[in-house]
Amino acid sequence: MAEEPADYPIIDSHIHLYPASEVESLAWCKPSNPLHGQHSLEEYAAATGSPPSLEGFIFLETDRKHDLELGARDGSGWEFPLMEVDWLKRIALGTPKEGEGHTSDQKKLCLAIIPWAPVPSGADTLERYVAEVEKHAEGSFGKIRGFRYLVQDKPKGTMLQDGFIDGLKWLGKKGYVFDVGVNQHSGGKWQLEEAVEMIEKAHKGVDEEEKVTFIISEFPIFLDICYRELISLQTIFASPTCRYTIRQIQSLLHGEQRCSSSASAVTHI
Amino acid sequence: MPLKLKKSPADEIFLALQPYLVVILATFGPHRIMFGSDWPVCTIEVDDAWKKWRQVVARFCDLASLSQAEQIMIWSGTAIKAYGIKELM
Numbered sequence: 001m002a003e004e005p006a007d008y009p010i011i012d013s014h015i016h017l018y019p020a021s022e023v024e025s026l027a028w029c030k031p032s033n034p035l036h037g038q039h040s041l042e043e044y045a046a047a048t049g050s051p052p053s054l055e056g057f058i059f060l061e062t063d064r065k066h067d068l069e070l071g072a073r074d075g076s077g078w079e080f081p082l083m084e085v086d087w088l089k090r091i092a093l094g095t096p097k098e099g100e101g102h103t104s105d106q107k108k109l110c111l112a113i114i115p116w117a118p119v120p121s122g123a124d125t126l127e128r129y130v131a132e133v134e135k136h137a138e139g140s141f142g143k144i145r146g147f148r149y150l151v152q153d154k155p156k157g158t159m160l161q162d163g164f165i166d167g168l169k170w171l172g173k174k175g176y177v178f179d180v181g182v183n184q185h186s187g188g189k190w191q192l193e194e195a196v197e198m199i200e201k202a203h204k205g206v207d208e209e210e211k212v213t214f215i216i217s218e219f220p221i222f223l224d225i226c227y228r229e230l231i232s233l234q235t236i237f238a239s240p241t242c243r244y245t246i247r248q249i250q251s252l253l254h255g256e257q258r259c260s261s262s263a264s265a266v267t268h269i
Numbered sequence: 270m271p272l273k274l275k276k277s278p279a280d281e282i283f284l285a286l287q288p289y290l291v292v293i294l295a296t297f298g299p300h301r302i303m304f305g306s307d308w309p310v311c312t313i314e315v316d317d318a319w320k321k322w323r324q325v326v327a328r329f330c331d332l333a334s335l336s337q338a339e340q341i342m343i344w345s346g347t348a349i350k351a352y353g354i355k356e357l358m
Contacts, residue, residue: 008340008341009341009344009345010304010323010344010345011303011304011345011348011357012306013303013304013305013347013348013352014306015305015306015309016309035309035313039309043309044308047312047318047319047320048308048320049320055345058305058352112352114352142355145354146352177351177352177353213351215352217305
């Protein structure tokens with residue numbers, strides 16, 4: 001492609017960052033992983049080329065080790081997610097530790113922070129957890145606009161349990177968004193269908209202004225389903241399950257548009 | 270995404286992804302879509318992944334004949350609205 005992209009201001013709405021010193025706390029990053037090692041703003045700037053139109057980024061939690069049960073009992077299972085909140089505080093306030101690959105100037109790039117949260121533990125525990133997040137985040141707490149709890153590697157039914165729905169409703173009441181982490185690695189289609197059901201449950205009987213906004217952050221699920229099953233676009237529409245899901249999403253979106261001007265489910269590409 | 274496609278220039282990636290991007294556009298519309306790179310995950314087996322993805326999305330906005338206002342939503346507006354980024358509102 002010869003031409004340069006048009007210069008609209010850009011927000012990169014989904015990135016991950018971690019210092020080399022904390023790689024061990026990531027649940028997924030073994031030394032053999034190509035993503036092992038420091039991934040800080042120095043590396044991010046090199047990857048983007050820092051175009052002037054890049055206004056900044058939104059940080060998404062990076063799946064640090066945690067234990068829901070121990071967290072709910074005495075907070076001890078939340079150690080590493082809270083360590084991540086500390087890390088993002090240093091980025092957002094421009095107070096780096098030596099060798100962690102970011103500068104004070106780069107703090108303006110951090111537009112929002114989406115930490116991990118124990119959503120399945122229900123509203124009361126979630127409230128206790130967010131109070132801990134506030135203590136750790138200090139002056140960066142205002143950048144925390146929502147939370148994520150990955151469901152891609154969890155068993156079927158996880159996101160439909162009462163505690164989970166209760167947690168989602170609490171997030172909506174407090175004005176936080178929820179990032180839906182579903183993807184192809186553990187089954188594909190059923191996760192998207194279940195996510196649609198989760199959205200319906202979390203919004204049912206809730207006042208418009210307290211409905212939690214869902215950000216569908218791994219929507220390329222469609223691409224992977226297509227590649228894996230080697231089906232074409234026509235077959236997506238012809239496949240009853242996929243067609244049903246697209247219709248459900250459309251009716252959810254259009255239903256909301258009629259009664260509310262705010263976005264309640266959005267996706268990133 | 271197959272490895273061969275990951276190694277291809279942005280133009281070829283765009284052509285391969287176009288049908289799926291169309292589904293996303295038709296399902297959500299530009300006011301519910303936001304640009305996001307998933308960096309550094311996007312870099313696995315892909316050289317210059319961030320720049321390529323930006324080009325793919327720019328190409329798509331262009332060929333889908335999106336208006337200036339719609340393109341602004343995809344590049345930043347939807348993210349500002351959905352995440353409530355106060356300093357940019």
